[in-house]
Amino acid sequence: MMRRATRYCLHITTFIWIIGCGSGLPTDARQIAQPPQISPDYTGTVIPPNIAPLNFAIEEKGDDFVAHITGYAGDAIVVRSRTGDIRIPEDDWKTLLAHNKGKILSFVVYVFKQHRWHRFKAIQNRVAEESIDSHLVYRWMRSLHHFHERFYIVERSLDSFHEKTVLDNKSIGGGCMNCHTFLNGHTDTMTYQIRSSEFGLPMVLVQENTVTPVNTRTAGFSTSPAAFTSWHPSGELIAFSVNKVSPFEHTVGQTRGEWDDNSDLAVYHVAENRVTSNLGISDPSRRESWPAWSADGKRLYFSSAPKLPRTEFRKVRYDLMQISFDSESEEWGSPQVLISSDEAEMSLVEPRVSPDGKWVVFCGCEYGHMACFLKSSDLYVLNTDTGKHHELNINSRFSESWPSWSSNGRWIMFVSKRRDGLMSHVYFSYFDKNGQAHKPFILPQEDPRYYDSCAKTYNRPELAVEPIQITGSDLAKGICNPETKREPPKAFDRAVTKPSNAASGNESWRPVAEKSRGAH
């Protein structure tokens, strides 16, 4: 009892003293040589000047906590907390960042314990000159296995904590929706896929906020629907993959795996509503996936692997490929291996090209094509000028996947399971002009302890330079309206003969006569 009373008295005295000090900081604090433990880990990183406050929890034992955030210029921020949860005022934070572009921000933490204040060594983070795109769009889902029930496509503002649901799968009568892709980061032109028993398996095209479901399967290219897509910079073409994926389980390590039985690439011509392809990107003897247009639209990057039976799933490794393309004449070049999986001794998937076209970031994993399910997956970059690649120094012992670039090419966003080994979270890393990535930081949340009970997975995050204008209701109506549906005319015939080196059950194809293509 006495002890408690003494503690309260001390608290009151301390509080009065802090108020009296004017700056709100304890002055007689004992110095601690090391920085404090904080969660999330916002230490020694580079942050964009337009990021939301890096709220954090001080993981040191104590009865009272003060965080003092200062920069080269601008007013310092002092946040006091009884619980150790430091919630930084948004306006003060924005002002401080604006004053300190290219400078260091210092976070000094004071902890009151054992009847006196302790001052920890300052944590330092650098504010970059370059901003990050204003919005992040991701698919909200639980860590799932075979079945799914509820998904949302969610938009998060990066300079605040505001989130809005773009599309709820309940509003399209259930089913799956995935792989939203924007044209050059602008949200008025986008695609995503729907898998619904009621509304089919279309690729949904949004152009100037008009929704058009496109049933790519009617072209005869594949019975599988479009999956991973990439907008040509001109906005006239969409490269897409068709994949025959199925999940499976391991009994050791990461539980879920995913098998791609067959995949090919094709291109959808938006204005003409037709699908074309080329043997270079849909070789019947290989699996091609993960299309990504170069910044100038003259090359298509993708991953390609030989067809092997399912029992040899550990031997399936994808090469990183590129193929030239002339969008005017629609002529394809020959596919070229940029990085051979045999030489790299890993499977190279999920390539994304930087906006200046100089870098390609991709995932390298032990085998397979879905990096998010593979603990071994790490991030690498390829310099397109030199043709050399190197591992980024931002990898963890857990899976890194879904990399992408900010519109200015200075930020890499990716998903990592490093926090707990199971749930995917979004991280940002500053990518400097020398091709080096800096220590990444996790997407900030208003509640510093948010990730302690966040059992959701951030899937397929994409950066956008503006908020999505179209409402969820309009998106859903567009999908559900059969009158807006497009069905590209048949442009391919399934070949009767199968190539000798193709695995059994895989279909080959050949384009049909040109006249049927011109009919539209």
Place this chain on the structure above:
Amino acid sequence: MTTKRPHPPSIAHQKRKGVHRALYIVLPLLAFLYIRVMFDFRQLHHDRRRPFLFDTEFIEPFLRYVAGPVDCLASLITQLYIYPWVGALTLFTLLGIIYFTTRVILRSFGQPPRFVSMLPAVVGLFLLQQHITVFPLASFAFSLSMAAVCTRCKSFPMVFRLVLFLVLSAFTAYIGGGTVLLLAGICALNELINHRQRILATAFIFLGAFIPFALGVFLYEPNRTLQYFIATPLEPSSPELHPFELCWYALIPLTIVATVFANRLRPLFHRAIQTFCILIFAAICIAMVNHRFYRYRPQAMNYYAENEEWNAALAYANRFPSEATIITAHIVNHALYHTERLPHDMFDYPQFRSGRVLLLGGNELDSLPHVANRRSDVYYRLGRIDQAERWTHEMLTSQGFLGHALHRLVAINVLKDRPKAARVYAGVMEKTVTHCETAAALIAAFQNGTLERSIQEANRIRPLLPKTDYVGEWTTRDILFQQLQEAPANRMAFEYLMAQFLITGNLKEFGQNVHRVKEFGYREIPRAYEEACVSYILATGKQPPNLDIKVQQYTIQKFARFQELYRQHHQNRRDAWEALKPEFGNTYWFFDLFGRTGLLSPPDFDTKETSP
């Protein structure tokens, strides 16, 4: 001028008033106790629970669709069932709202006959026990409350009533979904009977139909039927339309009409209505007692399994053998294993010849309720932790963030050496109604570094975890064999494997493995194994290899009797079933002969002669 002094109330009148006052206290109390007794709240919680988390991220999606707010409330109520007195009080409050609002509505049409006002609440109670969830009940109560407000404003001008209806109906359509149609119906009757406003009555009906449509502009729902009828008996996602549910909805307009007529035709009609109500109450009481104590409840076995009430599960399976399914047989075997009776008494309970019983394999079972729970449970205890993880995640998908599933994920992640992921699931668990205290203890253990010690079965399961990555489509036999190979001391894998051999009639592999009983501490051959050994000896002419425990003479003699009896009836399998069942219905030989234990109903017999 002289003023008349009012007569003092007579003694009889005062007494009557006193009795009425006492009844106002006693009757609700009795009703509350009745609810408490007639509902098995823990069972109800298990059968009807919906996830609920005290978390804005969880609640926010409910606000995005029609009837979402009531749906959210209903989810919370189903979680409160775990505390029976709280559950009873919540239901009592909901039914009380229905009763009082019905009374208010009926009074605006005249003096309602006694008991009539109670009818919707009582029928609602009956339906809640058997057919409906608390979601439509809560929605019904909300809609009636709004209707009561509308009917109480009968002295207000027409324009005011119209505006009031518009506001309240939009509100009701959003909060309570399709029950806005009920509100529109009551308000229309109010206009028609109390105000003689046919035009306004017709307008209310049209507006009632239009408002859900207009709401669809803001809260899009592709399924128009769902938009109109969510939270009503006509909701398309309801598995079946029960006529009682429709009657329940029709009761309100019917009672209004009855009230109007009763007021005109007193007292004969009044009496008839009262007698009718009393008969309905009596019938409902009988039906509820029957349902509570004498009827088979499909989810009861799952409930016992989930709560590890193994003896209760076994007793229940034997009490209702005619209702046995593959799930029942699965739970029976699980319960027998936990009570250490599987090798002895497995044929004393409902069993089918099916290779899928023990692990519930096969995609066609995926859609059955609680299959994910059972699979998660059995794989977890077998040490097949990745499969357990998969099925626990499927549980979350099909049933949402339920406390016990989250608890299982904490354990799984601890065993998979992902303590931080375990901490995340404990963090979610902390937001549940049912497991918040357990979660707090787990979080404290995480912070102290003693999380693994705080998981009950972790020490037992850790040595059972496979070290080989088995990827592929495996049969039940393969999985059990792999588990036993990975951990030869895995008792559950051994007993399940032997049970699998017996259930599928794989005597050859049974004989090859039965000698391992000694490794698990058996000094005598367990009864079911011993019976199978006799069959093995008969089939092969020799003892099972390496088995140095002798089959008891008693069992050999028993088999001789079985053979003798079978020979007498072998011409007709039905006769054989009837003759063998009393003495041998619980033996391996009987099961092997008929593909099911004697406790079950006989199979469809053909006349073909078969030998045991």
